[in-house]
Amino acid sequence: MGWFVLYLWMSVISVALARLRRGPLRPTWSFGYEVVTCAQKRFHERVARLSPVAERRAWGSIRASGPALRRVARDREKLGSVEVVTLTPHEEPNPQRVVLYLHGGSFIYGSESSHGELCSRLALASRAKVVFPLYRLAPEHPFPAALDDAMGVYRALVEGGISPRNLVLAGDSAGGNLVLALLALLRDEGVELPCAGVLISPWVDLAARDGSMQENEPYDWASPWMFDRWAREYMGQGNVRDPRASPALADLRGLPPLLIQIGTAELLYDQVTALAQRARSAGVDVTLEEYPDLTHLWHSLAPMFPKFQAGMDRIGAFAIHRTGSSA
DSSP states (O other): OOHHHHHHHHHHHHHHHHHHHHSSSSSTTTHHHHHHHHHHHHHHHHHSSSSSHHHHHHTSSOOOOOGGGGEEEEEEEETEEEEEEEEEEEEOOOTTOOOEEOSSSTTTTHHHHHHHHHHHHHHHHHHHEEEEOOOTTTTTOOHHHHHHHHHHHHHHHHHTTOOOOOGEEEETTTHHHHHHHHHHHHHHOOOOOOOOEEEEEEOOOTTTSSSHHHHHTTTSSHHHHHHHHHHHHHHHOOTSTTTTSSSSGGGOOOOOOOOEEEETTTTTTHHOOOOOOOOOOOOOEEEEEEEETTOOGGGGGGGTTTTGGGHHHHHHHHHHHHHHHOO
């Protein structure tokens, strides 16, 4: 946390000087958002050069905090062999509606600390219980360990009495990858599918390095070389073009309705919009929401920038609509 605070103060000075010369880096960026994005990029450039264990520890030191955490009950349990955290709103939860949330973190980090606030906001917006698996992380547990864990938790929920008609899969970044891969795997294995999927800034093609991956590097807080490293750590001896690892390449026919959210300043923008087009061509009901000038997983900044709550509210409304109940 200390390094990130230092980078925030450094970014206040550098962004102020830069804006005097050229104005906002992106047309809609406020001074505050540009400062935070600059600090995120500096922090990422530092920690992405560490070992996976050290990088995980660095991200774990940044604990998301905000008012939403105080409005949910948190419990831990095991579903199958996987430990999960469940987040349930204190007020007006629908006991039948469940969101299975697969966190991002490049397949090598991510935890309740990094995603607790975001998932609490999702629980409140959807009036649902959010189930947050602590799936195994690479490189200690390479592909397909995380996908296997996601499948195990899904099966345990259904076998435990949760109807797929009341179950939504959701995830961000690498977690969005796992959501799409899991949907295709469930279909292929003849398992009843959930009623919908939500992909937030999903990393769905591990091999993609062109287009927005290069053009948006000055704006987003990651860099293409980081994706090379993360893909190597995750895949081990696997092939990045395996559709289970890069589900943008999978057969998308027969998948449930999808809500996809992406910022137009993201490195992942091109692969996500291409995914939406492929899914529609395969007959999938796709709602693609593009957020102008926003960077990767802007939702996590809602405690600092309240207008970003709108994305979570849209996801909550989608989950309520697709589960067919507003109770």
